[in-house]
Amino acid sequence: MPSRNHLDKIGRKKKKKWTEEAMEHALTQVKSGRYTVRQAAKEFGVPKSSLGDRVSGRVRPGSRSGPAQLITSADEELLVEFSSYVSKHGFPLTKRQLVSFASSIYKRQHRRVAFSKLGQTWWLNFRKRQGKNITVQAADAGARRARKVRVAKEALDYFFRILNSVLEAHALADKPQRIWNCNEVAFQLARKRATPPKSAARGCQSAPAFKDRVSVLACLNAAGADVPPFVVYSKAYPGGLCYKTRGPSSALYGCSDSGRVTSELFKKWFLGHFLLHAPKERPLLLVFDGHKSPLNLEVVETARREGVVLVCLPPHCSHLLQPLDAGLFPLIKRRFAALSGDADVTLFAVSKKDFSGVFKGAYQVTREDEGIGIVKESFRKCGLYPSCHFPLNRERLMSLQNTDAQPGDATAPNGVVSLALPGMSA
Known part of the structure; x- marks a missing residue:
């Protein structure tokens, strides 16, 4: 399982300096015969090898670099929307539960796969992609233990x-x-x-x-x-x-x-x-x-x-x-x-x-x-x-105001690592 430091090193690698829009314009000019691959790559500032791969058909236009995405973007949006729904109805998802639900989606797409490929790498990348849509709330272990005795x-x-x-x-x-x-x-x-x-x-x-x-x-x-x-x-x-x-x-x-x-x-x-x-x-x-x-x-x-x-x-x-x-x-x-x-x-x-x-x-x-x-x-x-x-x-109630939670934390009453949409109301 890769560590956060390893993934951070990967994230610090040199990123592409061209846009998909520029690549589409270059591909259109080459297919129309106005430019050669070399000329179009220089004119629109895109890599010649990447443009050549798209011209030859080895890479489909709009394809993302790197390994294939385990869960499609549409299913990721479904997962985010799903986590919002359950949070609004009293059971915000823990990290473990959300990965389990994501694994169910993956198995539904790959029925012949006996095990899920989703792990820490997927979770961290999912957090990066959906950082604007989800909020990870830290658990308050002390409060959770106390709730077992009082309400x-x-x-x-x-x-x-x-x-x-x-x-x-x-x-x-x-x-x-x-x-x-x-x-x-x-x-x-x-x-x-x-x-x-x-x-x-x-x-x-x-x-x-x-x-x-x-x-x-x-x-x-x-x-x-x-x-x-x-x-x-x-x-x-x-x-x-x-x-x-x-x-x-x-x-x-x-x-x-x-x-x-x-x-x-x-x-x-x-x-x-x-x-x-x-x-x-x-x-x-x-x-x-x-x-x-x-x-x-x-x-x-x-x-x-x-x-x-x-x-x-x-x-x-x-x-x-x-x-x-x-x-x-x-x-x-x-x-x-x-x-x-x-x-x-x-x-x-x-x-x-x-x-x-x-x-x-x-x-x-x-x-x-x-x-x-x-x-x-x-x-x-x-x-x-x-x-x-x-x-x-x-005597049967317990206030959470004196716990060790940091100011501004939006910890759900469940006291677990949960996911909820920012600004979500009950």
């Missing part, structure tokens, strides 16, 4: 400015059926087996054999309606098809190594499930924790095309802003524990194969008056509908 008031202010501007721009302030929230809840499963007793007096003991994790991505709106859940198993699907036939109606299923919703699974859910079951009225607002489920470039492009506005919750604030965490998920877990015969709501003695059947009974609460009422009240408490910047205890 930053600036982060909440920033989020509600975004939320209110979106609701006003799309006339959604009085349409609860179009305001959606999706969130992930985890179920830790433990199978138990009998272990041989160490002595006859102690008898047979029960000990955990191994644990499985199952996550459920639920999505409900401020009116209490839901999109069928997305069940994600750890490592592999259960054997047979009973997990589908016994589970909630129209539910979606997936698996990942960790049993969590990954970027690819979130894309699968959004493109093939949410858009299928969500209301046809547009626009829709989808509020979610984009920091746990990293966004996919295709998700954002499709959402904008389909009239779905994505808004991301600020990090370390989900316990205050997630409606489903506020009341529905604890109720579902209590129902699940009661149906499975467990007194503990943190560890369930249910197999992966039987999980969907038990979960179906627990998830039924979302269609009952109790569950619908809890969802509506949770949206109100979290300030999502009606939109309200609720007052918080000062």
Whole structure:
């Protein structure tokens, strides 16, 4: 990976002193027969070899010098515009995320390439080309660590400015059926087996054999309606098809190594499930924790095309802003524990194969008056509908005014290296 010093040395090399316009005039005169290559090069001040390459056809007119550009100028503009959109909706991109999205564009153009060629060299050159269009904001590590314990008031202010501007721009302030929230809840499963007793007096003991994790991505709106859940198993699907036939109606299923919703699974859910079951009225607002489920470039492009506005919750604030965490998920877990015969709501003695059947009974609460009422009240408490910047205890807030940030820095509330257009407002 080349260093900055190496790239600076390359940048200090002798640059061309002629313009493309002069080269075009010289090429026109040579092709018309008025000048020879030597005469035209001298008359218009362009290199004779470069002009000769264009006359012979070895180099196409307008071609840039150096190696071929990995991402076209049009796609670079798309990337800049994309970073502006996501920044305005609560999740500014880190350097790593932007390079990842750029790699997705590169792979889309070069489908046979198994790996991305975009690295530090591309990133630094991209920064030079797009320096007028993007601003790199340094992370404040101290503030980021502190936010894990307390909630930053600036982060909440920033989020509600975004939320209110979106609701006003799309006339959604009085349409609860179009305001959606999706969130992930985890179920830790433990199978138990009998272990041989160490002595006859102690008898047979029960000990955990191994644990499985199952996550459920639920999505409900401020009116209490839901999109069928997305069940994600750890490592592999259960054997047979009973997990589908016994589970909630129209539910979606997936698996990942960790049993969590990954970027690819979130894309699968959004493109093939949410858009299928969500209301046809547009626009829709989808509020979610984009920091746990990293966004996919295709998700954002499709959402904008389909009239779905994505808004991301600020990090370390989900316990205050997630409606489903506020009341529905604890109720579902209590129902699940009661149906499975467990007194503990943190560890369930249910197999992966039987999980969907038990979960179906627990998830039924979302269609009952109790569950619908809890969802509506949770949206109100979290300030999502009606939109309200609720007052918080000062002990739970943290001001960023006393951090080590330099004067004039426009650090986003997320406290990460982010990209945003200069002068961009929330």
